[in-house]
Amino acid sequence: xALANIEKYLRLDxxxxxxxxxxxxxxxxxxxxxxxxxxxxxxxxxxxxSGIGCSSRSAGYVDFNTLHTAHGRPIPFATGVKLARPDLxxxxxxxxxxxxxxxxxxxxxxxxxxxxxxVVVINNSTYGMTSGQYSxxxxxxxFAATAPYGNIEPPFDLCRMAEAAGATYxxxxxxxxxxxxxxFVVNAVRNKGxxxxxxxxxxxxxxxxxxxxxxxVDMLKWQRQNAINPKQASMxxxxxxxxxxxxxxxxxxxxxxxxxxxxxxxxxxxxEKS
Amino acid sequence: xxxxxRPAQSGMLFMQGNEACAQxxxxxxxxxxxxxxxxxxxxxxxxLSERLPRLGxxxxxxxxxxASMGAILGAALAGKKSMTATSGPGFSLKQELIxxxxxxxxxxxxxxxxxxxxxxxxxxxxxxxxxxxxxWGTHGDHPIVVLSPSSVSEMYELTVTxxxxxxxxxxxxxxxxxxxxxHMREKIQIPESIKVKDRLKPDIAPEKYRPYAVEKGEFVPxxxxxxxxxxxxxxxxMHDETGFPTNRSDVTGxxxxxxxxxxxxxxxxxxFVDSKDVEGSHLVLFGxxxxxxxxxxxxxxxxxxxxxxxxxxxxxxxxxxDEIFQNLPKSVKTILVCEMNLxxxxxxxxxxxxxxxxxxxxxxxxGHFITPSDIMARIEVVYS
Ligand SMILES: Cc1ncc(C[n+]2csc(CCOP(=O)(O)OP(=O)(O)O)c2C)c(N)n1
Ligand code: SF4
Numbered sequence: 012x013a014l015a016n017i018e019k020y021l022r023l024d025x026x027x028x029x030x031x032x033x034x035x036x037x038x039x040x041x042x043x044x045x046x047x048x049x050x051x052x053x054x055x056x057x058x059x060x061s062g063i064g065c066s067s068r069s070a071g072y073v074d075f076n077t078l079h080t081a082h083g084r085p086i087p088f089a090t091g092v093k094l095a096r097p098d099l100x101x102x103x104x105x106x107x108x109x110x111x112x113x114x115x116x117x118x119x120x121x122x123x124x125x126x127x128x129x130v131v132v133i134n135n136s137t138y139g140m141t142s143g144q145y146s147x148x149x150x151x152x153x154f155a156a157t158a159p160y161g162n163i164e165p166p167f168d169l170c171r172m173a174e175a176a177g178a179t180y181x182x183x184x185x186x187x188x189x190x191x192x193x194x195f196v197v198n199a200v201r202n203k204g205x206x207x208x209x210x211x212x213x214x215x216x217x218x219x220x221x222x223x224x225x226x227x228v229d230m231l232k233w234q235r236q237n238a239i240n241p242k243q244a245s246m247x248x249x250x251x252x253x254x255x256x257x258x259x260x261x262x263x264x265x266x267x268x269x270x271x272x273x274x275x276x277x278x279x280x281x282x283e284k285s
Numbered sequence: 286x287x288x289x290x291r292p293a294q295s296g297m298l299f300m301q302g303n304e305a306c307a308q309x310x311x312x313x314x315x316x317x318x319x320x321x322x323x324x325x326x327x328x329x330x331x332x333l334s335e336r337l338p339r340l341g342x343x344x345x346x347x348x349x350x351x352a353s354m355g356a357i358l359g360a361a362l363a364g365k366k367s368m369t370a371t372s373g374p375g376f377s378l379k380q381e382l383i384x385x386x387x388x389x390x391x392x393x394x395x396x397x398x399x400x401x402x403x404x405x406x407x408x409x410x411x412x413x414x415x416x417x418x419x420x421w422g423t424h425g426d427h428p429i430v431v432l433s434p435s436s437v438s439e440m441y442e443l444t445v446t447x448x449x450x451x452x453x454x455x456x457x458x459x460x461x462x463x464x465x466x467x468h469m470r471e472k473i474q475i476p477e478s479i480k481v482k483d484r485l486k487p488d489i490a491p492e493k494y495r496p497y498a499v500e501k502g503e504f505v506p507x508x509x510x511x512x513x514x515x516x517x518x519x520x521x522x523m524h525d526e527t528g529f530p531t532n533r534s535d536v537t538g539x540x541x542x543x544x545x546x547x548x549x550x551x552x553x554x555x556x557f558v559d560s561k562d563v564e565g566s567h568l569v570l571f572g573x574x575x576x577x578x579x580x581x582x583x584x585x586x587x588x589x590x591x592x593x594x595x596x597x598x599x600x601x602x603x604x605x606x607d608e609i610f611q612n613l614p615k616s617v618k619t620i621l622v623c624e625m626n627l628x629x630x631x632x633x634x635x636x637x638x639x640x641x642x643x644x645x646x647x648x649x650x651x652g653h654f655i656t657p658s659d660i661m662a663r664i665e666v667v668y669s
Pocket of ligand 2: 029030031033034035036065066135139140213214215216217
C-alpha cells in the first residue's frame with residue numbers, strides 16, 4: 012500500500028518484524044522514515060543507533076548504517092559516532108525505559124552539550140520487551156507486572172526534562188496523531204543541536220492488557236482523548252492537566268552545537284600553533 | 286601490512302608512565318579518547334585533552350565510564366582508533382560494553398591503571414587485583430588480550446602493541462597497568478621509527494559486504510567505516526555473517542568459536558615473555574607489571590647469597606603463556622609467583638605447571654608496593 016515512498020529505506024528481507032499485532036512501534040518507524048524521505052537523505056550518510064527493547068529493534072529494519080547497542084546506551088555510542096564523523100546524520104531510536112531509566116544520565120548530558128543528535132523516544136509507558144514492568148514513564152496508578160497494586164511513582168515529563176537539560180528542539184506526539192510526526196522529524200534533523208521527539212504509543216499486549224486497554228483501538232482512543240495542544244494546556248488548571256499530555260512542537264531555542272564548537276576549538280589551537 | 290611511522294618524539298627521554306602511554310597512543314594513530322577522571326589514570330586523559338585537538342583528534346570527558354566505553358566503540362565504528370583509560374571502579378562499570386566490543390568485534394584499547402580494591406579501596410595505592418576481572422569481567426565466553434607493562438618503556442611499547450593487536454584482530458585490548466608504572470618517572474628510549482597496524486577494510490562492492498564473514502582459513506572479518514557506503518548492521522545480539530540477529534545454534538556456536546580462535550590462532554604473536562638465569566636455577570620468580578622490578582632485585586640479592594634463583598616475567602597476561610611453564614629445566618624445583626593481590630596469577634601458574642614442580646606465592650594486598658625483602662623472606666622459606 013502506501014509504503015511505496017519509504018520502501019527503499021526498509022530492509023524488506025528482514026521482515027516479518029518481531030512486533031506484536033497492534034503494537035505502535037511500526038506506526039512510529041514508518042513516520043520517521045517519511046520524515047527522512049522528505050529530507051531526501053543520503054542513506055549512506057545516516058546512522059541509526061538504538062538500545063535494547065522492542066522499540067530499539069527498529070534499527071535492524073532500516074537500511075542505513077545501523078547500530079543496535081546495549082540497554083540504555085545508544086546515546087553514548089551515538090556521541091562517539093557523531094564526534095568521529097560530524098558530517099553524518101545521527102538518529103537515536105529508543106524506548107522510555109532505555110532512554111529515561113537506565114540511560115537517563117546519558118540523555119540529559121547529551122542534551123546539555125547540545126550535541127547534534129535526533130532522539131526519537133517511543134514511549135509505550137512500559138517495558139515491553141521484558142513483559143510489562145513499570146518504567147519511569149508509567150502513569151501513577153497504572154498497573155504493571157511489577158506494580159500489581161498500582162504504580163505509586165510519578166512519571167517523568169521527558170520533554171520538560173530535555174528542555175531543562177539544554178535540548179534545542181523538543182516535540183511530542185502520539186501514534187494517533189502520527190501524521191504530525193514526519194514534519195517533526197524534518198525539523199528535528201534540521202535543527203543543528205540536540206533534538207528530542209517523544210511519541211506516546213501503545214503496548215496493547217502488556218500495558219494495555221493490565222490497564223483495560225488491550226484492544227489496540229482503545230489505546231489509540233486513549234491517546235486521542237488525553238492529548239491536548241499547548242494553547243489548551245495554558246488554560247487548564249493543574250488538576251485538569253492530570254493524566255493529559257501536551258503535544259506539538261514544544262520548545263526551540265538557538266545555542267552553540269557541540270561538534271561545531273569542537274571544530275572551532277581545533278581551529279583556535281591550530282592558529283596558536285602556527 | 287604494518288606501516289612504519291616516526292614517533293612525535295624519539296631518543297632518550299625522561300617520562301612518567303601515564304605520559305608514555307598517552308604519547309604512544311597518539312603515535313599509534315589514536316584520534317578519539319573518551320574518559321572519566323579517576324586516580325591513578327587521570328594524567329592520560331589530561332594529557333590527551335591537550336594533545337588531541339592539536340592533531341585534529343577529539344577528546345571528550347563523558348558523564349561516566351559506561352558512557353566513555355560506549356563513545357569509543359561508536360567512534361571506532363566510524364573509523365577512528367579509539368581509547369579510554371580508567372581504574373578499578375571505572376573498569377567495573379565498563380564491563381558490559383567491553384563484552385559488546387568483543388561480540389561486535391570493534392577494535393579499541395582500554396587502559397586500566399589498577400589501584401587497590403575492592404570498591405573505592407585505596408585510590409592511590411598500587412595493586413594487581415584486576416587480573417581475573419580483565420579476563421572474565423564481562424559476562425559470557427569472549428576473546429580478550431590483556432597486556433601488562435613493568436616499566437615506562439613498556440608503557441610506551443605495549444600501548445603501541447595494544448593498538449596494533451586491537452586493529453588487526455578487530456577486538457578490544459586491555460592494557461592492565463598499575464599505579465607504580467603509571468606514576469613513576471624514568472628514562473625511556475623511544476625508537477626513531479615504530480610499526481603501526483591499521484584495520485583491514487573491505488575491498489569488495491558494498492552490496493557484497495558481509496561484516497562478519499571471513500575468508501577460508503582466516504578469523505578476522507574486515508571492517509568498513511560507518512558513512513563509507515557499506516551500510517551494515519551491528520547488533521549486540523548473537524548474529525550471523527551479515528550482522529543480523531539469529532538464534533540458530535549452529536550459527537551462534539560457530540560465531541563464538543571463531544571469536545575464541547581469533548586470539549588462539551595468533552597466541553604466539555601476542556606472547557611477550559622474558560627470563561634470566563632460569564637455566565640451572567632451583568627457584569624461579571615469576572610475575573608481571575611493576576612487581577617484576579622487585580622480582581629482578583630479589584633475584585640479584587638471592588644470587589649474591591649463593592642461591593640459584595632465576596626469574597621469568599610476562600607482559601601478556603591473557604592469553605596466559607602456559608608454554609613457558611611446560612619446558613622448564615630439570616633443575617627447577619619451585620616457582621615463586623609474586624603479585625599484589627591475594628593470589629590470582631598463581632592459579633594460572635599452578636594450572637600450567639607440571640605437578641613435579643612446586644608452586645608457591647608471595648601475595649600482598651595491603652596497599653604497600655611489593656619489595657625485594659618481601660620476596661627474599663619467602664625465598665628463604667621455600668628454597669630447597
Ligand atoms: C543491563 C540490562 N538490564 C536489563 C535488561 C533487560 N531489558 C531488556 S529491554 C528492557 C526494557 C525495555 O523497555 P523500553 O526501553 O521501554 O522498550 P520497549 O521494549 O518497551 O519498547 C529491559 C529491562 C537488559 N537487556 N540489559
Ligand atoms: S510487547 Fe508491547 S511493545 Fe513489544 S512488540 Fe509487543 S506490543 Fe509492541
